[in-house]
Amino acid sequence: MPQGVWAVTEIRDGEFRRISYEVVSEARRLADALGQELTVAVLGSGLEELAPLMGQYGADRVVVADDPRLEPYTTEAHVAVLTQLIQQADPAIVLLGASMQGKDLSARLAASLGVGLAPDCTSLAIEEGNLTAVRPIYAAKAYIKVSFAADQWPQMASTRPNQMAIADPDSGRQAEIVQASFDLDDGQIKTKLVEVLKDESDRPDLTEAEIIVSGGRGMQDPENFAVIEKLADLIDATVGASRAAVDAGWRPESDQVGQTGKVVSPNLYVACGISGAIQHLAGMGTSKIIVAINTDAEAPIFKAANYGILGDLFEVVPPLCEEVKKYRE
Amino acid sequence: MNSVVFVKYVPDTETWIKVARDGKSMDPEGVKWVMNPYDEFGVEEALRLKEQFGGEVLVVSFGPPKIKEIVLQGMAMGADRGLMIIDDAAQQSDPWAVARALVAGIRDFDFDLIFCGQRGVDQDQGLLGPAVAQLLDIPQLLMVQKVEVAEDQKSLRVHRPVEGRVLVLESSLPAVVTTTKGLNEPRYATLQNILKAKKKPLDTASLSDLDLDAAEFGEEARKIKVEEMSLPPERPPITMVQGETPQEAAAELARLLHEEARAI
Amino acid sequence: MPTYEDIPRPIEWITDEDLQVAKAIRKWVDEEVWPNRHKIDDDWEHHEIVKPIMKTLLVDIGYQRGVWPEDVGGLGVDSCVSFVVGAEEIARGDSGMCTAANCVGWPFLHICLPHHRNETLIKKFGPLFCDTDEMFIGCPAITDVSSGSDVENVDATHGKYITTTAKLDGDWWEINGHKIWCTNSGGFADLFGVYATTKPGEEDDEAVAVIYVPADTPGVTQGKPYKKAGMNADLNGDIWFEKVRVPAENRAQGPGLDAEYAREMISWGNVITGGYALGSMNRVYEILLDWCEHRVVAGKQLKNHSIIAGTLGEIMTMIEAVKSDTYCKARMLDRPDLYGPGHSKGMLAKTRTTKLFSTDALTDICNWAVDLMGSYGYALEYDIEKVWRDSKIMSLWMGGRSLCRLDTTRYYFNSTEI
Known part of the structure; x- marks a missing residue:
């Protein structure tokens, strides 16, 4: 009978990415519900300092695959190694984060293991010893609760970034560190990272951002985005845009939040001069807290928001900047 | 340079979703169905490569009889041939089953690249491309925004945006590429090409035509089962933040966000 | 939630190709026309915004070759049903553009419809539209300055009031006259289909002549576009013909036949007008769908207020009826073997x-829709006022409401004296 929960981590620039803490914390909760152990998998190169960290977040065991061929990430190498490790360990559940890399890895890994995957889940639970998951569909216009076909192990899921709470680390807690052994043939690796290009913006990518401030048609002019950029700077937010602003050529396509733009799930979403058409709501509807600033009392965004100000964003946002500064000090 | 493009029949993104009586699926009444918007970028990219290198573009879809509309759409944009895999037994198949059918459908086509949309805007999973790549044991390059095939047509370079950076990846061919917004601008189907499409080969295949076992398809065979479908939970009613002046309202909002919502 | 495509149409009469054409046009409308609708509306005089958008439809998509x-x-599109399907989609974006786009080809039905092709003229003019990367604009030059709709009143006036004259002089026609209200004039036109008379002042079907005149023929002058209440994407203006000479072969068919086929052209125009009206109705439905969903009055969405719901029901009933009727008549024109x-x-x-029915219905529907939206219905921002403004001309052209009713009674009641 398969036993235990596995969590797969992601490393960038020598550190665990935030999503890894989310995944490990959630995996710990699932392991507790099952009364089983949590193993955290760490793949990369030069991991001695890093691996033990996950003990503080609840890992009972950290399995380390330390090999120069695992850094940078390639689908083939990580899937090949994890397939072996998982088949050997025979866990009940494998959890990954649905970051860009995670989506790439989890989909191929599930196919490699011949099992199903519930991707991009917003919540997970154990019911009668089995994993169940809730995930958004139709760009979060609906949700489905899914379960796994009988006798399919492991049960795999990936978590939507910024959804799972990160546990408070216990600095006294230590995990057993295991150096993984695996077979990896260079010939298996058919993809190569040639170059990394920097993305112009210094701010976190919309899909990763914890806070987003967006402007829509109410901005009236591309220059006016400076008003919300100022707010964004003060609260470490990424600036987004509605389709109206992108279609008008005020902001690049990469800034578009919406069903056919980016689907985001920040902790805080501030919508300035955005009416809240259904396609926009589909792109940010799972945000934890939504604030709407609009002059139109009938704007649909007010139905979707937690807090609203009926007013001119050009009169509200500058004083809001001043107020927010006080809380940042 | 021969390309396959997988296209999926999905509800239009403007659709208001209602739960069907079975409590697990979307109510199909009044829904407008279209080609998955992400797949259009795949059709366009395949056509561009054909213009650059020559070769053929095959558009393939798996679904109910109405998929003819989107396969013809791909052919009207300029694809050379179409294949529809239609079988009653295959309804409600999961992506891994669909992948098996699609791979079987293209077994006689000598392809260099397989394009499909990065995800279907209905299920939002992004599982098909990797499943196909795994079955064919070929590389997968997901959510790319630029595709460059080498002159000797033996390798491929793509730009893959990940959070905050863009990865330039090189891989061997054949490969699976999943496509997303920003890759290209899908062309119009010209009236001329729409008429030309009438004369291009359009085939239909059932599961048994492809030597596939119907028992591996359909709802019963799904690896992931849908237990129930629901509409999003209601947000608590909005707190309209008042103030005599915009400054007052702004101050109150900041306070609420800090103290109540703990968002800043 | 249904879309305008859910409004019943006889899909067994609509081919796969018609559906692909509809899709292509819809993409053009959604990506190029609708986002620019306010600029298009302002662009009545010079068409700087309109021209490139029209070019995508006419040249890139290929509509001018239809x-x-x-x-x-x-x-080789020779099906009225196909034209109606296309018209519905273009007019959903902008009925003025729809009028302009369809008038590019409409004058040439006289010579292109399979049962009366004029091979000489097809070879002469076809390549101008088909073998080019530029727009080539056809223009129906029908209404005379002093005659108004009497030109189209074929069965009452038999050409008597056509004041544009065509005199045969050896191997040439000499054309003199002054046309007004022509769609695609105002400097835009490349090739006119001119309704003229060879026997001025006489009531004689044989005298009705349809003659094709290239716009760059010496003696042709196009006036400036009129500023109208709507359909700003359609250029209408004067055309003066002063001793214009074109080869004798430029006559569409010949004495008697030109009048017969004028009637046919008007029949097609009647039904395709229905298609424009349907396109506008599709747009009205979309505007109202959005409006009545999002506007909340006294705690209830507008769609759930019974007085509004009543009006919406009437609107949908009318739209459905117009769709059925228009497609039925289009089908009849496609099946002369049966009808x-x-x-x-x-x-x-x-x-x-x-x-008559489709344009009256559109007038009513626009009126109700503006009513329903109140002052918002009067504002540019909310889009309905443009459809309302654009719609009225559909009732007025091609003889107006009056001629529609007269032609109908002439047939059904054999009224010979009206």
């Missing part, structure tokens, strides 16, 4: 009813 037979590089020739008096009457 009526021309395949042997000259055209698309008789398109140039018969009966067909004219039966398509006049479609024009």
Whole structure:
């Protein structure tokens, strides 16, 4: 009978990415519900300092695959190694984060293991010893609760970034560190990272951002985005845009939040001069807290928001900047 | 340079979703169905490569009889041939089953690249491309925004945006590429090409035509089962933040966000 | 939630190709026309915004090649149903553009429809539309300055009030006259289909002549576009013909036949007008769908207020009825083997009813929609006022409401004296 929960981590620039803490914390909760152990998998190169960290977040065991061929990430190498490790360990559940890399890895890994995957889940639970998951569909216009076909192990899921709470680390807690052994043939690796290009913006990518401030048609002019950029700077937010602003050529396509733009799930979403058409709501509807600033009392965004100000964003946002500064000090 | 493009029949993104009586699926009444918007970028990219290198573009879809509309759409944009895999037994198949059918459908086509949309805007999973790549044991390059095939047509370079950076990846061919917004601008189907499409080969295949076992398809065979479908939970009613002046309202909002919502 | 495509249409009469064309046009409307609708509306005079958008439809998508037979590089579209399907989609974006786009080809039905092709003229003019990367604009030059709709009043006036004259001088026609209100004039036109008379002042069907005149022929002057209440994407202006000479072969068919096929052209125009009206109705439905969903009054969405719901029900009933009627008549024109020739008096009457009904319905629907939206209905921002403004002209052209009713009664009641 398969036993235990596995969590797969992601490393960038020598550190665990935030999503890894989310995944490990959630995996710990699932392991507790099952009364089983949590193993955290760490793949990369030069991991001695890093691996033990996950003990503080609840890992009972950290399995380390330390090999120069695992850094940078390639689908083939990580899937090949994890397939072996998982088949050997025979866990009940494998959890990954649905970051860009995670989506790439989890989909191929599930196919490699011949099992199903519930991707991009917003919540997970154990019911009668089995994993169940809730995930958004139709760009979060609906949700489905899914379960796994009988006798399919492991049960795999990936978590939507910024959804799972990160546990408070216990600095006294230590995990057993295991150096993984695996077979990896260079010939298996058919993809190569040639170059990394920097993305112009210094701010976190919309899909990763914890806070987003967006402007829509109410901005009236591309220059006016400076008003919300100022707010964004003060609260470490990424600036987004509605389709109206992108279609008008005020902001690049990469800034578009919406069903056919980016689907985001920040902790805080501030919508300035955005009416809240259904396609926009589909792109940010799972945000934890939504604030709407609009002059139109009938704007649909007010139905979707937690807090609203009926007013001119050009009169509200500058004083809001001043107020927010006080809380940042 | 021969390309396959997988296209999926999905509800239009403007659709208001209602739960069907079975409590697990979307109510199909009044829904407008279209080609998955992400797949259009795949059709366009395949056509561009054909213009650059020559070769053929095959558009393939798996679904109910109405998929003819989107396969013809791909052919009207300029694809050379179409294949529809239609079988009653295959309804409600999961992506891994669909992948098996699609791979079987293209077994006689000598392809260099397989394009499909990065995800279907209905299920939002992004599982098909990797499943196909795994079955064919070929590389997968997901959510790319630029595709460059080498002159000797033996390798491929793509730009893959990940959070905050863009990865330039090189891989061997054949490969699976999943496509997303920003890759290209899908062309119009010209009236001329729409008429030309009438004369291009359009085939239909059932599961048994492809030597596939119907028992591996359909709802019963799904690896992931849908237990129930629901509409999003209601947000608590909005707190309209008042103030005599915009400054007052702004101050109150900041306070609420800090103290109540703990968002800043 | 249904879309306008859910409004019943006889899908067994609509081909796969028609559906692909509809899709292509819809993409053009959604990506190029609708986002620019306010700028288009402002662009009545110079068409700087309109021209590139029209070019995508006419050249890139290829709409200007529609009526021309395949042997000259055209698309050989000879089905009225296909034209209605296309018109519905274009007019959903902008009925002015729809009028302009369809008038590019409409004058040439006289020579392109399979049962009366004029091979010489097809070879002469077809390549101008089909073998080019530029727009080539056709223009129906029908209304005379002093005659108004009497030109189209074929069965009452038999050409008597056509004041544009065509005199045969050896191998040439000499054309003199002054046309007004022509769609695609105002400097835009490349090739006119001119309604003229060879026997000025006489009531004689044989005298009605349809003659094709290239716009760059010496003696042709196009005036400036009129500023109108709507349909700003359609350029209408004067055309003066002063001793204009074109080859004798430029006459569409010949004495008697030109009048017959004028009736046919009007029949087609009646039904395709129904298509424009349907396109506008599709847009009204979308505007109201959005409006009544999002606007909340006294705690209830507008769609759930019974007085509004009543009006919405009436609107949908009208739209459904217009769709059924328009497609039925289009189908009749496509099947002369079943329904008789398109140039018969009966067909004219039966398509006049479609024009009257569809345009009256559109007028009512726009009126109700503006009512329902209140002051917002009067504001540019909310889009309905443009459809309302654009719609009225559909009732007025091609003889107006009056001629529709007269032609209908002439047939059904054999009224010979009206």
